[in-house]
Amino acid sequence: MYNLVLVDDEEIVLTGIQKVFKMADYQFNIIGAFSNPLKALESLVELSPDLIITDIKMPQMNGLEFSTRAKQLLPKAEIVILSGYDDFTFAQSAVKLGVSDYLLKPIKKKDFEKMLLSMHDKIENRNNQELELEQLQKAVMINHSALRNKFFLTLVEHGNFLDPYIQALYTQLGFNFKDSPFILVKFVIYEMQPEEDYVSATEKIISEFTGCINGLGSSEAFYSDEYLYFYLYGIQKTTFNRQEFLQIVLSYSRNKAENRLHLLVGVSQIYNSITDLFFATSDCDEYILKADSESADAGNILGGIQNAQRDLRLPYTEMENIFTAISTNDTRKITESVEEIFNLPDTALYKNYFYSIALILLIRMAHLQNKYKAETIIISLNILDIKQLSKNYPSVKQIKELIIQKSNLLAELVHSQSIAPASETMLSALHYIDKHYNENISLSDVADKIFISKNYLCDLFKKELNTTFIDYVTSMRIEKAKYLLTQTNMKMYEISKEVGYNDYAYFSQIFKRYTGITLSNYRKHN
Structure with missing residues (x-):
């Protein structure tokens, strides 16, 4: 429910609006109705309304001056003016001063209702964006690595680089590759050895494949609970050979298959800007769906978009x-x-x-x-x-x-398809993970145990905990390792196995990546 103030020198207009429109139906609460704009200004800061609806022609002060002073007091407040037909020029001037909308008198019920709905959506969107940006500021101080991952995943899923949240993340993370040519690789772990740990396998792929493409450009690895991506940027389009790059990717995939880790692979075309990441992802999906990645250059499916004029608005x-x-x-x-x-x-x-x-x-x-x-x-x-x-x-x-x-x-x-309440389902998943976090568990294992689909559980982690399954399990293992390092005399390789990592070398890398310090230094200083 948002707060609304009415300002009009005609009492009949103030009374009429309150009688005709049930403001609660539009999620507004009238907290003030003033026939004198000067008195309204005196009360604005205390009332702090989200929306102000004012007449433009009043004896004590015209609506333009009132709107200007109201905006100085409450910069975030939305203002809508009511104007007679002869005051149309005033209305246009008001919009230039920061007024959100105007309605012509006599007021039509349909137009007034439409305005209320529009203002409600505008206020709500602004508040949501402010909340997201505030949460972002706090999150930056907590986990820089997770935010890098979140930036890319959000852009992959929604595709709108101009979104304020995406823009804020890009700036906060200190990125500077917006207009740098890039190519995208997508891996899907299709099949793996029963004894292999899914979380560890993902970390190994990140480490190994980053080494494979070292020297070809700069790279960022990011992942969801289902997919693993490599964003290779800063490449030289005139000298970069995409076919040779495909062979590197496919050679790595075949090598992993020989070790009983089967990967589905997708590779995009070369794009000029990160604003095209959404389309690069579609290239990869199409490549994978064709299931013939060694011979089919499926990325051509969106070739028209790659070669299009860059200023064309995409929906x-x-x-x-x-x-x-x-x-x-x-x-x-x-x-x-x-x-x-x-x-x-x-x-x-x-x-x-x-x-x-x-x-x-x-x-x-x-x-x-x-x-x-x-x-x-x-x-x-x-x-x-x-x-x-x-x-x-x-x-x-x-x-x-x-x-x-x-x-x-x-x-x-x-x-x-009805399902159990999200919070109840999430609690069941966390309870299972708490008991089995140090075993070779995957997202599919947990989903099977609580009788839901893997994809639905993946969505729950994002919506309920604002993280991924992989990050959640890894964080739990890291926290347990911290405890064992400081509270026991266990050897470090023993701690590695205790928290679920059979490969001590990879455990050491992961621990340092998440904490910024080596195992031995953490034990020494804590």
């Missing part, structure tokens, strides 16, 4: 709106979001634009589909092909209908 927000609507089973919002995505004029588009966007949406839908048990497959593998899309759906209208149909089917699937 990041609208694409995300589709998945928000799917999660809430909002069929109207699904249709609206799809229409917004495909409303650019043909003259503004380059070849395969619509099909590239459709492919990205369908790939994300395929990932979402895998999180639920469906009687029939909604997104099949054969549809994830740009040539098939253009052949079977030759018009924009048909593409829109396809995306709307698949979105609605997914929304029904998500809505139909």
Whole structure:
């Protein structure tokens, strides 16, 4: 519920607004109604409203001056002015002064309701962003390594580099590679030895593959509970040989397979800026889905996007709106979001634009589909092909209908499957991990034990704990190791095995990466 103040020299207007509109229905609470703008200004700081609705023409002070002084007192407050038709020029000036919106008198109920809903969303979005930025400032001081991982994962999942949260992370982490050419590699651990520890295997891949690509450019490794990525940037496009790089990646994958660790591999095209990371991820997904990575250069599927003009607006927000609507089973919002995505004029588009966007949406839908048990497959593998899309759906209208149909089917699937409360499920998972953290457990093991899907548990870790399964288990092992180092006389290799690492050398590396200090120095100084 947000606080609202009304300012109008006509009592009938103040009374009318309060009688006609039930503000609670729009999540607003009227905390003040003033017929004198001077008295309103005297009370603004104490009342601290989120929204101020004011008339523009008042005898004591006009609305423009009132809005200017109100903004000086409460810079974050949203202001909406009410204007007569003859005051339209005043209204335009007010918007330039920082007023959020204006309504013309006589006030139409539909317009007023629309304004209230819009202001509510604007205030809520601003508050959420401020909260995220505040949490970010605190988090930077706690775990720099985890934040680097979070930056890349958030950008991979949502794709909008201009998002204030992403921008703040980029700045706080001291990154300086926004416009540096890059290539992305994605690994999926498909099969491993029963005795192998999943967390340790992930750490080994990071260490080994970083060594393989050393000298080709700078690299950042980041991971979720399901995937492992390598972001290689600072490469020289004129001299970098992508085919030779593919051979390095595939050679590493074959080498791991000989050691009974099977990896699915995806490699992107070369992109000019980190703003294209979302599309690079789609390249990797397409590469993996083709299941013929040694011969198929599947990254070409989005080649049109790579070669497009860099200033073309890509519909990041609208694409995300589709998945928000799917999660809430909002069929109207699904249709609206799809229409917004495909409303650019043909003259503004380059070849395969619509099909590239459709492919990205369908790939994300395929990932979402895998999180639920469906009687029939909604997104099949054969549809994830740009040539098939253009052949079977030759018009924009048909593409829109396809995306709307698949979105609605997914929304029904998500809505139909009831699950236990998230917090209760999470507690069950943490209880199991607490008892078995030093064993060779994986995300799948925990999910099987508490009877949910691996993908759903992965989402719970992100939503409930704001971390990944791998980071949670690793942190638990590190904390236990700290205790054993300071409270027992156990040898360090014994501690390594006690907390779940059979390879002492890798345990030493992980401990130093998480704590910034070696095992021996930690014991010595604590």
